[in-house]
Amino acid sequence: MFFRLKEKKEVHITALGGIDRVGGANCYLLETPKLRMLIDCGCALIPLSGALFEEDLTEFSYPDFSRIEKKGIDMVLLSHAHFDHIGALPMLIKKLRGQKLQIVASELTLRTIRRSFYDFYREFRQFPFETVRVYPGKPIKYGESSILPVEVPHSVPQSMGFYLEIPGKKIFYPGDFKVNDAEESKTDSFKKTISDLAQRKTDILFLDSSNIYEDGFTLSDRLVWQELERIFSETKGRIIFTTFSSHLARLKAVIQIAESQKRPVYAAGRNLIAFLKAGEIRGWKRFNSHNRFESRVLILTTGCEAEAESGLVNAVFGEAPFRLSFGDTVIISADPIPIPEIENRVREMVRRLTKITKKVYISAEAPDDFSPKAQRANIHVSGHGKKEDLLYLVRELRPKLVIPVHGDVGKRQCLANLIKKEGVETKIIETNVPFEV
Numbered sequence: 001m002f003f004r005l006k007e008k009k010e011v012h013i014t015a016l017g018g019i020d021r022v023g024g025a026n027c028y029l030l031e032t033p034k035l036r037m038l039i040d041c042g043c044a045l046i047p048l049s050g051a052l053f054e055e056d057l058t059e060f061s062y063p064d065f066s067r068i069e070k071k072g073i074d075m076v077l078l079s080h081a082h083f084d085h086i087g088a089l090p091m092l093i094k095k096l097r098g099q100k101l102q103i104v105a106s107e108l109t110l111r112t113i114r115r116s117f118y119d120f121y122r123e124f125r126q127f128p129f130e131t132v133r134v135y136p137g138k139p140i141k142y143g144e145s146s147i148l149p150v151e152v153p154h155s156v157p158q159s160m161g162f163y164l165e166i167p168g169k170k171i172f173y174p175g176d177f178k179v180n181d182a183e184e185s186k187t188d189s190f191k192k193t194i195s196d197l198a199q200r201k202t203d204i205l206f207l208d209s210s211n212i213y214e215d216g217f218t219l220s221d222r223l224v225w226q227e228l229e230r231i232f233s234e235t236k237g238r239i240i241f242t243t244f245s246s247h248l249a250r251l252k253a254v255i256q257i258a259e260s261q262k263r264p265v266y267a268a269g270r271n272l273i274a275f276l277k278a279g280e281i282r283g284w285k286r287f288n289s290h291n292r293f294e295s296r297v298l299i300l301t302t303g304c305e306a307e308a309e310s311g312l313v314n315a316v317f318g319e320a321p322f323r324l325s326f327g328d329t330v331i332i333s334a335d336p337i338p339i340p341e342i343e344n345r346v347r348e349m350v351r352r353l354t355k356i357t358k359k360v361y362i363s364a365e366a367p368d369d370f371s372p373k374a375q376r377a378n379i380h381v382s383g384h385g386k387k388e389d390l391l392y393l394v395r396e397l398r399p400k401l402v403i404p405v406h407g408d409v410g411k412r413q414c415l416a417n418l419i420k421k422e423g424v425e426t427k428i429i430e431t432n433v434p435f436e437v
């Protein structure tokens with residue numbers, strides 16, 4: 001059933017997915033009498049087994065679109081290029097069956113969508129969706145409403161929060177964010193934008209609870225780059241490096257380190273290559289079997305979460321794209337996503353890697369029971385803010401209400417308790433239950 005909004009100032013916010021877990025099918029419906037929009041349209045991969053190399057044991061989880069199938073929506077705002085924020089877009093367009101729709105996102109996010117959903121784009125070219133490229137600080141108008149894109153530091157470039165001014169309400173959806181970018185100038189411009197927005201009397205602030213149990217600010221990725229530079233210079237043979245394929249700033253930094261040490265760089269893995277191309281990252285070649293005898297190369301590959309069919313998992317089983325040898329150093333520049341099935345398969349991959357290569361570096365934050373033969377180093381920081389990052393936004397913007405998102409109910413409640421101490425109201429909302437503001 002659909003709600004009819006009559007009052008000009010009435011706004012309904014409904015989580016269609018993703019609110020109750022990290023990495024879920026993030027999707028929020030915002031309805032006013034004159035505007036219906038989705039904010040993010042993600043898809044979640046739910047691992048059903050912790051076994052390595054079992055490709056069929058992953059399930060996709062999508063937002064529940066039943067509320068919008070008939071009435072449609074005017075636009076979908078996509079905050080950044082992570083799959084848990086864009087992955088359900090093809091399904092959304094299919095469900096809307098040709099209804100008009102604007103897709104609003106940064107240039108990199110739109111390029112990633114085109115590359116990731118290439119087959120879909122060919123098939124559905126006739127559908128009347130329109131893409132709208134947005135730039136930080138340049139608002140777009142829709143009737144009486146205005147949408148201001150705010151660039152936020154995160155682990156994929158061109159991540160945008162959206163500051164919405166709709167009749168009667170000011171809402172800020174920062175998406176996934178932290179305060180400290182690897183580039184100081186980006187941290188400064190983020191802080192400047194937030195202090196400008198502080199003048200506007202925000203009504204509602206969405207806030208990501210992923211890292212709410214962690215004190216302090218999330219550190220800058222620059223510290224990771226320094227540690228990687230040290231490891232690279234101490235390593236003589238081949239380096240096999242994996243991180244999240246969307247982590248383009250880190251991949252770019254690693255390519256530059258390799259270049260400065262005269263290491264040829266190769267990339268292996270479909271998703272990784274799609275991101276490197278979408279991000280226009282240069283300085284690498286596609287790995288092929290002729291490269292396998294070169295001794296001082298850097299091979300960038302997929303598999304930091306031990307995904308089935310990823311480059312590193314295939315290599316562990318002696319399959320293409322490259323063969324591992326006893327002289328290799330493997331660097332896993334990521335933390336396993338804290339889901340038991342994923343931790344189990346990464347643990348098993350690390351255990352096997354330590355037996356067939358010279359050295360395996362894992363994140364200092366990896367679970368304690370990972371193989372003691374792996375070397376721990378500070379080779380990963382999160383893209384999500386910790387307690388102080390979250391408090392920073394609350395203290396600057398002084399919103400009337402905070403809606404915790406992106407975490408199980410324990411995390412969201414913990415964030416709500418922290419915010420209440422600041423004298424700010426909070427609201428825990430549930431999937432598919434409209435919240436009227």
Ligand SMILES: [Zn+2]
Nearest residue numbers: 080082154176
């Ligand atoms: Zn993200």
